Amino acid sequence: MRKIDLRKLPPLKSLKGFEAATRHQSIREAADELCLTHPAISHQVQLIEEALGVTLFEQKGRGIVSTAEGRALYPYVRSAFELLIEGVEAAHRQSLDKQLRVQTYVTASIRWLAKRVPQFLRDNPQIKLALSTCAVEWEFDDIHADVGLVYYEADPGPKYHWAPLFEYALYPVCSPAMAARVGPQAQVRDLLDHPLVIIHTEVRNWETWFASAGVTFDPSSNYLVVDTLAVALELALSGQAIALVNGPFVDDDLAEGRLVRPVPHRLVCPGEWGLICRKELQENPSVKTFIDWMAASAAGPEALSQVA
Amino acid sequence: MRKIDLRKLPPLKSLKGFEAATRHQSIREAADELCLTHPAISHQVQLIEEALGVTLFEQKGRGIVSTAEGRALYPYVRSAFELLIEGVEAAHRQSLDKQLRVQTYVTASIRWLAKRVPQFLRDNPQIKLALSTCAVEWEFDDIHADVGLVYYEADPGPKYHWAPLFEYALYPVCSPAMAARVGPQAQVRDLLDHPLVIIHTEVRNWETWFASAGVTFDPSSNYLVVDTLAVALELALSGQAIALVNGPFVDDDLAEGRLVRPVPHRLVCPGEWGLICRKELQENPSVKTFIDWMAASAAGPEALSQVA
DNA sequence: CGCCACCGGTAAATATATTCTACCGGTCCA
DNA sequence: TGGACCGGTAGAATATATTTACCGGTGGCG
Numbered sequence: 001m002r003k004i005d006l007r008k009l010p011p012l013k014s015l016k017g018f019e020a021a022t023r024h025q026s027i028r029e030a031a032d033e034l035c036l037t038h039p040a041i042s043h044q045v046q047l048i049e050e051a052l053g054v055t056l057f058e059q060k061g062r063g064i065v066s067t068a069e070g071r072a073l074y075p076y077v078r079s080a081f082e083l084l085i086e087g088v089e090a091a092h093r094q095s096l097d098k099q100l101r102v103q104t105y106v107t108a109s110i111r112w113l114a115k116r117v118p119q120f121l122r123d124n125p126q127i128k129l130a131l132s133t134c135a136v137e138w139e140f141d142d143i144h145a146d147v148g149l150v151y152y153e154a155d156p157g158p159k160y161h162w163a164p165l166f167e168y169a170l171y172p173v174c175s176p177a178m179a180a181r182v183g184p185q186a187q188v189r190d191l192l193d194h195p196l197v198i199i200h201t202e203v204r205n206w207e208t209w210f211a212s213a214g215v216t217f218d219p220s221s222n223y224l225v226v227d228t229l230a231v232a233l234e235l236a237l238s239g240q241a242i243a244l245v246n247g248p249f250v251d252d253d254l255a256e257g258r259l260v261r262p263v264p265h266r267l268v269c270p271g272e273w274g275l276i277c278r279k280e281l282q283e284n285p286s287v288k289t290f291i292d293w294m295a296a297s298a299a300g301p302e303a304l305s306q307v308a
Numbered sequence: 309m310r311k312i313d314l315r316k317l318p319p320l321k322s323l324k325g326f327e328a329a330t331r332h333q334s335i336r337e338a339a340d341e342l343c344l345t346h347p348a349i350s351h352q353v354q355l356i357e358e359a360l361g362v363t364l365f366e367q368k369g370r371g372i373v374s375t376a377e378g379r380a381l382y383p384y385v386r387s388a389f390e391l392l393i394e395g396v397e398a399a400h401r402q403s404l405d406k407q408l409r410v411q412t413y414v415t416a417s418i419r420w421l422a423k424r425v426p427q428f429l430r431d432n433p434q435i436k437l438a439l440s441t442c443a444v445e446w447e448f449d450d451i452h453a454d455v456g457l458v459y460y461e462a463d464p465g466p467k468y469h470w471a472p473l474f475e476y477a478l479y480p481v482c483s484p485a486m487a488a489r490v491g492p493q494a495q496v497r498d499l500l501d502h503p504l505v506i507i508h509t510e511v512r513n514w515e516t517w518f519a520s521a522g523v524t525f526d527p528s529s530n531y532l533v534v535d536t537l538a539v540a541l542e543l544a545l546s547g548q549a550i551a552l553v554n555g556p557f558v559d560d561d562l563a564e565g566r567l568v569r570p571v572p573h574r575l576v577c578p579g580e581w582g583l584i585c586r587k588e589l590q591e592n593p594s595v596k597t598f599i600d601w602m603a604a605s606a607a608g609p610e611a612l613s614q615v616a
Numbered sequence: 617c618g619c620c621a622c623c624g625g626t627a628a629a630t631a632t633a634t635t636c637t638a639c640c641g642g643t644c645c646a
Numbered sequence: 647t648g649g650a651c652c653g654g655t656a657g658a659a660t661a662t663a664t665t666t667a668c669c670g671g672t673g674g675c676g
Contacts, residue, residue, distance in 0.1 A: 001331045004386065006342065008393050008451065012320035013634085015392075023309045027653060034314065040635050042654060052396055053452035054403045062643045062652035072402040076395025078312065080388040084323075085316050087384025088360055094380040095362045143316065144361035321663080335624060348664050350625060355663095370623035370672045 010051045015077050017044030018056065022066050022074045088143070089280065096146060099128040100286045103145035107229040108273070109133040111249040113149060116297050123293065127286050135228075142278050147290055151246075153271035161282040163291050164274040165298040166248050170209045171266040172196075173250050175239035179262040182242075188213035188265050197224040197232040197241040205244050212267045233259075247273050248298075318359045323385050325352030326364065330374050330382045396451070397588070404454060407436040408594045411453035415537040416581070417441040419557040421457060424605050431601065435594050443536075450586050455598055459554070461579035469590040471599050472582040473606040474556050478517045479574040480504075481558050483547035487570040490550075496521040496573050505532040505540040505549035513552050520575040541567075555581050556606075 020030035021041055031038040049056050056070035066074065095101075104113060109131060117129060132145065140148035140156075149165070156162050172191060174182070182194055188210065198206060198219065210217035224241050226232050232243040233250060237258060246269075253259040275294060281287045328338035329349055339346040357364050364378035374382070403409075412421060417439060425437060440453065448456035448464075457473070464470050480499060482490070490502055496518065506514060506527065518525035532549050534540050540551040541558060545566060554577075561567040583602060589595045 003331070003341075004327070004389060005393070006324050006328070006389070008396060009324070009389060010392065010396060011633095012323065012392075015320065016314050016317070019312070020314070023311070028651095033311075036634095037636055038653070039637085039655080043634075046654090051451070052399055053409065054399050056399075057653095059642090059653075064653070068405070069399040069402045073395045073399040076391050076398060080391040080395070081312060081314070081317060083384050083388040083391065084318065084320075085313070087381045087388070088316060088318060090384060091360055091362050091364075091377040091381040094377045098376070101361065143359070336622095344663095345665055346624070347626080347666085351663075354625090365624095367624075367671090372624070 011044075011047045014044035014047045015081075017041040018048050018070075019074070019077050019081060021045055021057065021064070022070055022077075025065055026063060092143075092146070093281075093284070096281070096284055096286050099130045100147065100290055101130045101132065101145045102147045102149065102290070103132050103134055103140065104149035105138065105228070106133040106135070107233070107249060108149050108247070110230050111233065112247070115252070116294065120290070120293055120297075124289055127289065129290075140276050146277060146281055146284075146287060148276045149273070149294075150276055151271060151273050152276070153269075156276055159279060161277050161279050161291075162274055163276075163295055164272040165295060166273050168246055168269045168271055168273060169248075169266055170205055170244055170246055170269060171261055172209070172242050172244050172263065173233075173254070173259040174236050174242040174262050176257065176260050177239050178236075178242060179260045182262045186263050188263055189215045191242060191263065192218065193222070195222050195224060195241040197226055197235050197243045199229055199232055199244075200225050200227055202229075202244075202246070205246060208269070209244060209265075209267050213265050319352075319355045322352035322355045323389075325349040326356050326378075327382070327385050327389060329353055329365065329372070330378055330385075333373055334371060400451075400454070401589075401592070404589070404592055404594050407438045408455065408598055409438045409440065409453045410455045410457065410598070411440050411442055411448065412457035413446065413536070414441040414443070415541070415557060416457050416555070418538050419541065420555070423560070424602065428598070428601055428605075432597055435597065437598075448584050454585060454589055454592075454595060456584045457581070457602075458584055459579060459581045460584070461577075464584055467587060469585050469587050469599075470582055471584075471603055472580040473603060474581050476554055476577045476579055476581060477556075477574055478513055478552055478554055478577060479569055480517070480550050480552050480571065481541075481562070481567040482544050482550040482570050484565065484568050485547050486544075486550060487568045490570045494571050496571055497523045499550060499570065500526065501530070503530050503532060503549045505534055505543050505551045507537055507540055507552075508533045508535055510537075510552075510554070513554060516577070517552060517573075517575050521573050 016034060017030060017036075017040070020033050021027055024030050024033070027041050027045070028038045031041045034041070045056060052069075052073075054069045054073075055067050056073065057064040058067055102113070110133075113131065117131070121127070121129065134141075140150050142148075142160075151168055152162065153168075174194075178194070182190060192210075192215070196206065196219065206219065207217045224235065226235070229243070229246065229249065232241070233245070233253075235241040236243040237253065242262060250259050254261070275291045277287055277291070324342060325338060325344075325348070328341050329335055332338050332341070335349045335353070336346045339349045342349070353364060360377075360381075362377045362381075363375050364381065365372040366375055410421070418441075421439065425439070429435070429437065442449075448458050448468075450456075450468075459476055460470065461476075482502075486502070490498060500518075500523070504514065504527065514527070515525045532543065534543070537551070537554065537557065540549070541553070541561075543549040544551040545561065550570060558567050562569070583599045585595050585599070
């Protein structure tokens with residue numbers, strides 16, 4: 001591999017500013033796009049002009065226009081950026097052969113994925129999984145993950161492949177002892193008299209669920225606030241509160257009687273939980289295997305036996 | 309022009325480190341090449357790895373080797389850099405149509421170029437010149453200039469076009485009054501008794517010149533030090549010192565008697581003064597016109613009339 | 617085996633570069 | 647002619663990159 005004269009490169013970071021400024025033919029719009037202030041862009045452009053010894057923009061009226069030099073330079077910068085993005089994607093594709101990076105919320109990870117991963121790995125020993133669990137208020141990050149298990153209310157868009165897994169269904173759960181205290185024939189409104197656990201990023205879930213039963217949610221007393229459903233469920237399991245689940249995360253606990261549903265009301269919300277990946281990865285063997293296997297597992301044991 | 313997702317770009321500055329580290333398969337060698345310390349490169353690589361969520365190198369023995377991901381990424385980065393360098397060159401080519409950037413030392417500019425530029429511009433009104441004069445200890449900078457008027461002892465290499473103009477000839481000059489004091493039949497060694505002006509970056513010029521006449525240069529007394537020949541010549545003109553010229557920079561002053569040569573000894577050194585430009589620019593109309601015109605002007609008025 | 621000369625990674629301090637704030641003068645339009 | 651834009655500037659604040667001084671590990675050599 002021969003040497004390359006890296007000294008000839010313009011200040012790379014500033015090229016972003018040049019690219020955006022050229023595209024918009026406006027310093028301020030470029031600044032908005034890059035979430036910077038306009039002097040920052042102005043300065044970046046000046047840096048490149050100085051490094052190249054060339055003028056890239058000139059004033060025209062109260063705006064700017066690219067000079068001939070700026071127009072000559074732009075396509076190269078643009079192509080270079082596109083090449084780099086392709087390179088990042090190539091590296092990601094390469095890394096798929098080594099490990100499949102799966103991202104999800106902590107609750108979905110603990111109470112759904114974790115239960116299935118061992119069997120998946122037994123069924124597909126050639127695939128290495130790297131799970132990362134993300135904090136609340138997280139969106140799928142296609143740079144650091146190949147596949148995400150997330151909830152989307154609407155289609156995530158054309159860039160992504162989306163495989164729905166199960167409903168986003170809201171229903172309260174608690175320990176049998178707590179349910180006994182609530183009463184065998186309890187109504188939705190009766191729950192307001194018992195300790196509810198609220199996930200602070202999902203306050204609206206309780207509101208929505210009560211409203212769908214015609215009850216106004218007034219959490220003025222007797223409630224707990226936690227930051228993730230996983231913790232809320234621990235509180236429910238230990239008999240300290242009633243939690244509102246938003247998916248099939250306690251199916252085992254319900255089946256084995258550790259948790260019960262104090263009232264039967266259940267609200268299916270729009271959208272679904274599902275697996276997301278960038279469209280280019282959709283046909284990748286590891287990705288496809290993972291998505292198909294998990295979809296089958298969500299559908300039920302009989303579907304799974306067909307895949308495996 | 310459509311938008312591009314600049315957020316997907318890895319930390320651009322750090323890519324230099326990645327490129328060099330990959331090429332050398334060594335952090336320390338990369339650091340040497342980029343004139344940084346090895347932790348800087350190490351950190352740059354880690355930044356990219358973090359941004360991409362991918363491992364680019366792994367330890368092997370006491371060195372490193374690229375991972376499959378690193379090898380996948382490299383060609384894109386490499387090509388992107390080459391594209392950017394091409395872009396810079398394209399911008400330079402573009403700017404040639406607007407102005408020809410000429411760089412030289414302050415002395416050559418004042419005492420040789422400046423005398424010729426007005427006539428050149430009259431002969432070639434379509435060409436716009438941008439002259440920049442550089443401090444001593446400067447090398448031709450093909451980023452900020454298209455053509456340079458410089459002295460080279462040896463061929464400047466295959467990347468450049470080189471058009472020799474005139475000899476690097478050393479000979480002392482001074483005012484007629486000073487010459488009278490030195491004496492009409494003075495020998496080289498007699499100059500040692502008179503005020504010599506030394507250019508501090510060119511001390512060896514006096515040494516070399518005296519040595520070529522068999523005299524040891526001992527500047528123990530009675531000398532001045534300045535930083536450029538242009539100043540030295542001013543001192544000579546005002547009768548305060550004897551200066552050592554290294555080219556045809558006082559031809560007019562000699563012809564018109566403002567300066568004289570106190571002794572006839574003249575030393576022609578290896579190498580020449582000449583015009584340099586990047587090879588790609590050699591055939592550019594502006595560059596070619598400039599170089600040809602100046603070469604003719606250096607050769608003499610009769611050559612010039614042929615060109616013009 | 618044990619030493620020494622390498623390698624690369626780490627953490628804190630430092631240096632540098634970038635960005636922001638607050639301002640300016642100019643242009644356009646009402 | 648004023649007000650709402652634009653981009654440029656300078657200094658301060660901030661973020662980032664780099665260095666310094668260290669570490670533990672590896673491999674060659676006596």
